Amino acid sequence: MKTNRLPRSRMLTLFVFLLVTVSARAEKPNVIVIIADDLGYGDLSCYGAKSLTTPNIDRLSDEGLRFTSGYCSASTCTPTRYSLLTGTYAFRGDRTGIAPPNAPAIIKPGTETVASLLQRAGYATAVIGKWHLGLGGENGPDWNGDLKPGPLEIGFDTCFLLPTTNDRVPQVYVHDHRVPNLDPADPLWVGNKRPSPEHPTGISHRSTLKMDWSHGHNSTIHNGISRIGFYTGGHAARFRDEDLADKWIEKSVEFMEQHKAEPFFLFFAAHDIHVPRMPHERFQGKTSLGFRGDAIIELDWCVGELMKTLDRLKLAENTLVVFCSDNGPVLDDGYKDEAIEKIGNHRAAGPYSGGKYSIYEGGTRTPLITRWKGRIQPGVSDELVCTIDLAASLSALAEQPLPDDACLDSFNVLGALLGERDAKGRDHLVQQDNGSSGTYGFRAGPWKLHRYDKKKARNIVVETELTNTKVPRFQLFNLNDDPAETKDVIQDHPKVADRLKQQLAEIIEQGHSRP
Structure with missing residues (x-):
């Protein structure tokens, strides 16, 4: 009986090829950055919370490195996201404060970012979730046309976004350069003035709201919640607040499955626990802290689903996961959702003063966890690291040199993020x-x-x-x-x-x- 055997030389060549391929793949781990929204230092059970438990994030902590001096660089969302992606302090940029609904793209095409650095290193790149960094040219977004420049012009291969933040209009998704499911017969209009005297608002139709506002969030109503700004049309494209987390997971799983055979970078930008806090019905009432606590549980579920996907695809040991927050906590941020009334003994900022909008430690010292199974030894680190350092650190991981005029404030603290012996964080x-x-x-x-x-x-x-x-x-x-x-x-x-x-x-x- 004959068997088909490769010649010894061919077998040796194939073995060397496989060895080189596996080695190259191992030097380029997948990277998932999970950024929570308004999550405080004391909001997780692995950081000392007693009023709720976050088992999936706790698992990240148990299997990875939990930082006690992990920071974002700003205490509000737009500047932190700008700094994380560009590696440059937001105060150096233009229009880097909290972006309004019709803000043009804040990060200009050609700017070096975490995504562009990893894309150049051969990574597939995606951002899924909250964007809030503007879209379109100087005149702002063309909601019914091509929404560019945007993420695809600064290093992302694909995106599926909440374009602003959910307390600001419009409540539609953006997939790459377009609003999906938009009906041309019902065009989307977004503005900062009431389009007509009859346009329902949180003031004129307050009695119809399912979540009342406390300050400032009283313009256009969608899904029983009034928002900042005005919009009309686009009804077929609008989403339901309760479904946001499920959609982010659906699209993230799709991306990971599509790119499981190549290195990928996923920037998972959760909207939880930002206002309006309207978690899916299956999470409502699951904590004693009201919808704010329920949204933390929903965020924890998202982390669990991402980790389950890595396990199912057998990628956990070749994936660096970074968990962080865009700023510290705030309780009443414009809606009456009982966050203050039900706070009890929970301290969202942990032992620190301040929170969102503040330069006290509670505003910028936030949960920060890294996990790379088999590479990072589990433990706790007191090294000073910041999300602004991801640009330089991940470029070092991918062996991509940083141009002198890019990532101006990002330090290479890769050794500290990986828990390497004697590795130091930043000194200021x-x-x-x-x-x-x-x-x-x-x-x-x-x-x-x-x-x-x-x-x-x-x-x-x-x-x-x-x-x-x-x-x-x-x-x-x-x-x-x-x-x-x-x-x-x-x-x-x-x-x-x-x-x-x-x-x-x-x-x-x-x-x-x-x-």
């Missing part, structure tokens, strides 16, 4: 609130300098959101002794304060800080 970090308001936090070692050019601070206490509190222009705190930033010691340490003032000013003025 600038924190900001929103846009370029002249409000900065500057951490260097145990010291934290506050700088308020307008001498006003927001959201010092997250549970009550004290806003526009008068403060001195500069304050100094020792985080080792006073992590909650309750005692200003600037009078006791004038030389430390002067040194930090000068260093912060130089970083702002010189236009870059990357080594």
